[in-house]
Amino acid sequence: MKKIKSIVLAGLLLAFTAVNAQTPEEKGLAIAIETEQADNGWGNSSNSLTMTLKNKNGQTTVRKTHGFSLEIPGDGDMSMTVFDTPKDVKGTASMTYTHKIGDDDQWLYLPALKRVKRISSSNKSGPFMGSEFAFEDISSQEVEKFNHKYIGLVKVSGTVCHKIERYPVSKTSGYTKIIIYINKENLRPEMLSFFDRKGSKLKTLTYTGYQQYLGTYWRAAEMKMVNHLNGKETLLSFENYKFNDPNITKDSFTQNSLKRVK
Amino acid sequence: MIKHFILVFVVLFFSFFNVFSQEIQEEIIEEEIIEEVIFEESSIVVPSKFSWEISGNIQGDYRYFKKDGLYPGQETEYFSTIFNPEIYVEWDNSNQLIQFEGFARLNQYDIEQTHWDIRELYYQKIIVNWELSVGKKQIYWGFTESNHLVNIINQDDFLEGNGVANKLGQSMIHVSNYGNMGTVDVMVMKGFNPIQFPGTKGRLRPPFNVDYSNTTYESEDGVDNTDLAVRWSHSINTFDVGVSHFKGTSRSPIFPGSGVGNFAPHYELIDQTGLELQASVGSMLWKLEAIQRKSDRKTIRAYTFGGEYTLVTKSGYDIGILAEYNYDDRGAESITGLNDDVFVGLRIGLNDEQSTSFLGGMNKDNENGTISYFAEASRRLGDSWKIKVKAFGFKDVEENEFLYLLRKDGFVELSLVKYF
Numbered sequence: 001m002k003k004i005k006s007i008v009l010a011g012l013l014l015a016f017t018a019v020n021a022q023t024p025e026e027k028g029l030a031i032a033i034e035t036e037q038a039d040n041g042w043g044n045s046s047n048s049l050t051m052t053l054k055n056k057n058g059q060t061t062v063r064k065t066h067g068f069s070l071e072i073p074g075d076g077d078m079s080m081t082v083f084d085t086p087k088d089v090k091g092t093a094s095m096t097y098t099h100k101i102g103d104d105d106q107w108l109y110l111p112a113l114k115r116v117k118r119i120s121s122s123n124k125s126g127p128f129m130g131s132e133f134a135f136e137d138i139s140s141q142e143v144e145k146f147n148h149k150y151i152g153l154v155k156v157s158g159t160v161c162h163k164i165e166r167y168p169v170s171k172t173s174g175y176t177k178i179i180i181y182i183n184k185e186n187l188r189p190e191m192l193s194f195f196d197r198k199g200s201k202l203k204t205l206t207y208t209g210y211q212q213y214l215g216t217y218w219r220a221a222e223m224k225m226v227n228h229l230n231g232k233e234t235l236l237s238f239e240n241y242k243f244n245d246p247n248i249t250k251d252s253f254t255q256n257s258l259k260r261v262k
Numbered sequence: 263m264i265k266h267f268i269l270v271f272v273v274l275f276f277s278f279f280n281v282f283s284q285e286i287q288e289e290i291i292e293e294e295i296i297e298e299v300i301f302e303e304s305s306i307v308v309p310s311k312f313s314w315e316i317s318g319n320i321q322g323d324y325r326y327f328k329k330d331g332l333y334p335g336q337e338t339e340y341f342s343t344i345f346n347p348e349i350y351v352e353w354d355n356s357n358q359l360i361q362f363e364g365f366a367r368l369n370q371y372d373i374e375q376t377h378w379d380i381r382e383l384y385y386q387k388i389i390v391n392w393e394l395s396v397g398k399k400q401i402y403w404g405f406t407e408s409n410h411l412v413n414i415i416n417q418d419d420f421l422e423g424n425g426v427a428n429k430l431g432q433s434m435i436h437v438s439n440y441g442n443m444g445t446v447d448v449m450v451m452k453g454f455n456p457i458q459f460p461g462t463k464g465r466l467r468p469p470f471n472v473d474y475s476n477t478t479y480e481s482e483d484g485v486d487n488t489d490l491a492v493r494w495s496h497s498i499n500t501f502d503v504g505v506s507h508f509k510g511t512s513r514s515p516i517f518p519g520s521g522v523g524n525f526a527p528h529y530e531l532i533d534q535t536g537l538e539l540q541a542s543v544g545s546m547l548w549k550l551e552a553i554q555r556k557s558d559r560k561t562i563r564a565y566t567f568g569g570e571y572t573l574v575t576k577s578g579y580d581i582g583i584l585a586e587y588n589y590d591d592r593g594a595e596s597i598t599g600l601n602d603d604v605f606v607g608l609r610i611g612l613n614d615e616q617s618t619s620f621l622g623g624m625n626k627d628n629e630n631g632t633i634s635y636f637a638e639a640s641r642r643l644g645d646s647w648k649i650k651v652k653a654f655g656f657k658d659v660e661e662n663e664f665l666y667l668l669r670k671d672g673f674v675e676l677s678l679v680k681y682f
Contacts, residue, residue, distance in 0.1 A: 053615055055615070086642060086681075087681035087682070088319075088617075088642060088648050088681050089617070091317075103544075107497075112427055113402060115402040118405075118502055118542055118547060120572040121545070122544065122572050122573055122574060123572060123574070126574040126578065126580050127613040130617060171544075172544065172545060174574065196576075251390065251440065254391075254440045255445065255495070255497065256393055260388075262315075262350065262352065262356070
């Protein structure tokens with residue numbers, strides 16, 4: 001009798017663990033979804049950005065942009081970026097519709113020609129304004145854009161993080177693998193490492209100065225990208241974060257708005 | 263054995279319970295913070311401010327023509343200065359604005375090439391998804407690179423060459439509406455700008471003196487004819503589409519006088535329907551522009567079809583490879599001469615701190631072998647300067663082409679621009 005009980009109990013336990021036992025892929029996806037859901041509902045936001053480019057010799061160049069974005073439930077975000085400096089590109093604006101599935105749509109407005117140009121999707125692996133950030137590094141990070149694999153818990157600068165490998169779905173991505181370190185406690189990304197086709201580490205991105213907005217949404221004040229191949233660095237500093245602007249709606253992301261955005 | 267299992271079970275149970283209770287605690291904290299911060303942030307919307315901005319640039323050009331001019335009075339070296347001021351004023355939460363953009367060029371020799379223009383000066387009001395503009399505007403339509411058939415609203419500033427960047431301001435009332443079914447633009451235009459060619463001392467001009475004083479118009483109202491244009495455009499996923507119609511005075515003159523010395527331009531009334539299509543397929547952008555232009559004299563059909571393939575190299579260079587075919591049933595009568603021509607081009611962006619970029623292209627006429635080519639490169643100097651180099655030339659120009667009159671006018675140009 002006792003034996004039977006123990007067998008039943010053991011069986012139950014096994015079944016219980018089997019149900020909960022996830023493959024690394026499932027667990028990676030589950031945390032990615034959880035991370036995305038933790039950031040759901042932010043609505044719209046605007047900010048200004050100072051970008052500092054540092055070359056191998058430590059010389060720096062500064063450029064500024066400002067922009068706003070809108071959360072689209074069920075799809076990727078819409079975003080608008082206006083270049084403020086250097087002066088020769090002042091007024092140039094880019095508009096992106098990110099999509100969960102398939103390529104993003106992106107247009108560029110060239111004020112000197114009064115022309116709106118569609119940007120080919122292969123452009124996403126290209127550098128953003130001569131920086132170490134590619135367009136795909138700063139566009140919205142939808143779960144569906146990657147395959148995920150959970151590696152384990154690690155400490156990053158004293159913070160306990162989920163280490164997850166991401167494999168970009170798109171063939172035009174500049175990477176074959178990205179390792180993301182997500183803060184276990186509040187699910188915000190702390191660090192990303194980018195790998196090329198040969199498996200060597202290209203770049204490392206770190207987030208600092210996190211602040212919580214509307215009591216829920218974490219936004220980093222600084223994002224630093226270090227390129228291990230060329231020794232260059234880019235620091236993005238975000239300021240003036242604002243949420244819930246009633247003027248930012250879907251109508252703010254038309255080609256007409258792209259032409260007149262300042 | 264059983265004890266062992268129970269122990270495991272109890273440990274598991276408590277660890278689950280622990281995690282669970284921790285999560286509840288966290289949620290409670292978050293709720294508290296939510297209330298606190300929302301209270302702080304839900305401030306009254308700040309009333310919109312009046313804001314304005316002055317910007318622009320000054321450019322110095324040095325243009326060198328390798329060959330002596332075909333016509334008397336032409337030089338081989340030209341210095342000129344361009345001034346491009348811009349003023350932007352907005353108020354009413356960015357729902358009302360005034361935009362001004364001026365242009366002036368001072369040319370060393372050619373007085374007629376010394377000219378100025380109000381590129382833009384308009385008032386705009388935005389009401390939800392409606393835009394109303396009144397004044398001088400620049401409107402750009404189309405997708406292709408080697409030719410701009412559909413782009414008809416603004417007259418070419420021919421004194422600057424017939425590139426897209428050089429268009430004269432056009433007075434209009436412009437209403438634009440955006441909706442789920444795309445964008446509809448309606449323009450009512452007044453104040454026609456006749457084309458101006460370089461004067462006697464200028465290069466890139468025909469051999470004859472254009473008799474501007476005897477310019478004729480098919481419209482009884484002449485320059486005061488009311489031109490109308492409508493366009494529907496839409497972006498659906500990876501497609502961009504535009505359909506337009508223009509009814510009014512043609513921007514391109516014809517020179518009907520066959521007698522010697524009679525080169526008075528004549529402007530016909532036309533009805534031009536335009537189609538623009540663009541599809542983004544992976545790294546490829548497919549482009550099509552087609553027009554049908556009807557006048558009492560004849561009906562013209564023309565199209566440009568091609569693609570742009572882009573790739574990013576390991577070092578982060580943007581490379582664009584362009585190939586386009588141009589057809590125009592006007593044949594050699596078209597001023598661009600793009601009647602049965604193949605264009606190939608290359609665009610390179612180094613994506614460095616100075617935004618160094620290069621663009622080069624070549625156009626070849628399939629019928630007569632006429633070749634025209636250009637190359638340009640630019641690089642930022644410091645924060646607010648830019649240096650530009652440009653070359654333009656012809657090879658084997660056939661006698662029937664309009665370009666034959668300009669065949670010796672290949673040049674290189676060095677420009678320095680200061681932005682403010």
